[in-house]
Amino acid sequence: MQKRLRGPERRELILRKAAGLFADRGFHGVSIDDIADAVGVSPAALYRYFASKEALYEAVLDDLSCTREDYIETVLSPASDFPTVLRGLVQVFVRGMARQPDLLKMELHSLLEGHAAAEAFFEHRWKTFTDYIEYSLQELRREGRLGRGPDPRLCALMFQGMVREVLIAKCLPAGERFDDRGLDELVDGLVDLFLRAVGYPAA
Template identity: 40%
Template sequence: MPDAPTTARVRAKAERRDALLSEAARLFAGHGFDGVSIEDLGSSVGVSGPAVYRHFPSKQAVLAALLVGVSEGLLDGGRAVVETSADAATALRRLIRFHVDFALRDPDVIRVQDRSLAALAPQDREAVRDLQRRYVELWVDVLARLSPATDRAELRLRAQATFGLLNSTPHSARSVTPTRTRALLEEMALAALTGPATRAPTR
């Protein structure tokens, strides 16, 4: 069993790493990946720039930890939602609530992904995209249980469009209370995912 000082050091290191990732999201969202230096990042948590390298080998590694980490969290969290839901309808409502929680809690991470995904190393960029594809398919699987006659491509389009809605709206919702914002987002997402599609007449 580790002694108390060792445990405290491990905990402090983990907390500092988490703080660096949180500040990286804020700084990258506000200034862009290229507009933030390692010194800026270290200063934001009260350490020198070189001290950041005790946690990450490079600024690009910070970005990778941020974006791969959030994608892993969404996939793992989404799986837990589905696995603990009694039926597909419950799973869908809980998935929507889960993603709304993310969008409202981490808008800076969403901005960073939108603007800086291309700055990742190729293998990290592909890891993020693979995790995102699997997250989308998790939703599509639930939608397919609710609407088995609907083509998966259409269900996938609905899911991806819904992510666009949920991920973009919190940026412009400052004039609406958080409680009302959450309710509106959940209502609109459910309508987008389950409402009837209107087909244009063929000519």
Template identity: 30%
Template sequence: MARPRSAGYDDQRELILARAAHLFAQRGYPGTSMNEVAEACGMSKASLYHYFRDKDDLLVSIADGHVARLEALVDQVLAAHPPGEGRARALIERFVEEYADAQNAHRVLTDDVRFLPEATREAILARERRVVDGFAQTIAELKPALGKDGLSKPLAMLLFGMINWMFTWLRPDGALTHADMGPIVADLFFGGVGAVKAPGKAKPRAAAQRGAKRITEKET
């Protein structure tokens, strides 16, 4: 008979994932032991195994959970916003804000998924590809010619290049927050450097229209 779960089981599991993600991000997956994870969580190693069967199980839960949240976020934005610049901006801003509380998980996904068995790694990468496809679809909707020319996905990857590595330089206690950076990334993507404005400042209507026109105008 299976051992019943305690009332705080899910909360404890999330705490373990957060502490493990921090350790993996700081020390690397190979350099972190289950003993160290247990110590960071204030529990015995035996108790830790009640929640996760081994270190691979921890890594899968961190990486797959992170990508699953991103995938769900794409689905939510696509369902809530019609095709257009508003949808693309919502995707960008929501992703940047999501990364504010997922920096350790994202570093683990970037650096440590390679240590997983091939089938498990491919399942996680397939989720990542669906996230990229959601962005590429949104870009192609703005300018269909980009999709026909095979450029919507490369543009999506360039956009992710701005977003994904933000954790390497954006300090949690710095002058700019993730909430500040979301609109900045969107402005830069749509209108270039000239369209970027400081946080809290309203964008002039003419500049906003020019930024939208650059990416949405039809080819002649």
């Protein structure tokens, strides 16, 4: 006989099952009936916890994002030079995402589907990097420590794409191309490549 779940346990099960379905099929590829079937409840029972599919999707994102690492310690570390802080931010970010591959899949689906969540992903996950890169490159150029180069916004966009590709290579079952390299090693290589690309002086 199946154990009867209490309200909070049932809600957690719904979020877990919905996250897997949204990650595999995207927002538009999943119906309330699909989620209800996966949980083993009726659609009406599902609506007692979430008013709509959109509300459930947002709750899944909130649930996954609430385990996000905090960047404050990295930014306030004693070593505050641009390469060290950037490397630390990326390491914190990719380790968190590696533990939450469903979140990466949902982001990719939202980008392809044009879902409003795509903007939320940028605001809550990527903007830390883009803002830090743009501000830091502008400051370094004003101080004369970095030569004139590409628009800092383009540099930030390039970096975002590089980080996303590392995550796809290591966190999704896309092949074995980088099986011989750990996540930290790829991050180090990525940051070194980026620093050379923007003309940051070698140590």
